[in-house]
Amino acid sequence: MTLPTQFQIKCPTCSRSDQTILVEDIYFGLIEKDQKVIARFSIQPDQIKPLLRDINPPTLERLPIWLIIPPDIFIGIIIGIILLLVVISGMQQGFDQKVAFPIVFLLVYFILRRYLNAKYIAKKKERDKEINQAKKAADRWSSLFICLHDMTVFSGHSDNYFPINEFQNRIYTDFHVDSTSD
Numbered sequence: 011m012t013l014p015t016q017f018q019i020k021c022p023t024c025s026r027s028d029q030t031i032l033v034e035d036i037y038f039g040l041i042e043k044d045q046k047v048i049a050r051f052s053i054q055p056d057q058i059k060p061l062l063r064d065i066n067p068p069t070l071e072r073l074p075i076w077l078i079i080p081p082d083i084f085i086g087i088i089i090g091i092i093l094l095l096v097v098i099s100g101m102q103q104g105f106d107q108k109v110a111f112p113i114v115f116l117l118v119y120f121i122l123r124r125y126l127n128a129k130y131i132a133k134k135k136e137r138d139k140e141i142n143q144a145k146k147a148a149d150r151w152s153s154l155f156i157c158l159h160d161m162t163v164f165s166g167h168s169d170n171y172f173p174i175n176e177f178q179n180r181i182y183t184d185f186h187v188d189s190t191s192d
C-alpha cells in the first residue's frame with residue numbers, strides 16, 4: 011500500500027488530491043475487499059463491480075495447447091499416445107492394421123509439415139507481439155492514478171489524463187508515459 015505518499019498527487023481536472031489513488035491500489039483494494047480502501051474513498055457496494063470492470067488490468071488471451079508447442083513435438087506426443095494405445099490394446103489381433111494408423115498419420119503429417127510449421131511460426135511471432143503489447147499496457151496500467159471525485163484517470167509521470175470510460179482503450183494505445191523520475 012502506498013496510500014500516504016499519494017495525497018500530494020493532484021487531479022488534473024479538479025485539482026484536488028484527497029480522492030486520488032493509484033489505479034493499482036484501488037483495484038487490488040477492491041478485489042481484496044479491503045475495508046480501509048472502501049471506507050477511505052466511500053465506495054458504495056454497487057460501484058465496485060463497474061469500477062473493477064473499467065480499470066481491469068490488461069490480460070492475455072489463453073491459447074490452445076497446439077498453438078503453444080511446436081508442431082513436431084505436438085505430433086510426436088500424439089504418435090506416442092497412439093503407439094502406447096496400440097501396445098496396450100493387445101498385440102494378438104489386428105496389430106498390423108493398428109500400426110498402420112500411426113504410420114499413415116505420420117505420412118500425412120510429413121506432407122503438411124512445412125505448412126503447419128509456417129503457420130506455427132507466424133502465430134508465434136504474432137503472440138510475441140501481443141505479449142510485448144500486454145507488457146507495455148501493464149506498465150502503463152500500474153503508472154496511472156484515478157481521482158474518485160470525477161473519475162479522471164491520469165498518469166503520475168506525464169500530463170496525460172482522460173475519463174474512466176476511455177480506460178480500456180487508453181492502456182492499449184501508445185500515449186506517452188515517460189519514465190523519468192521526479
Ligand SMILES: [Zn+2]
Nearest residue numbers: 021024157160
Ligand atoms: Zn478530480
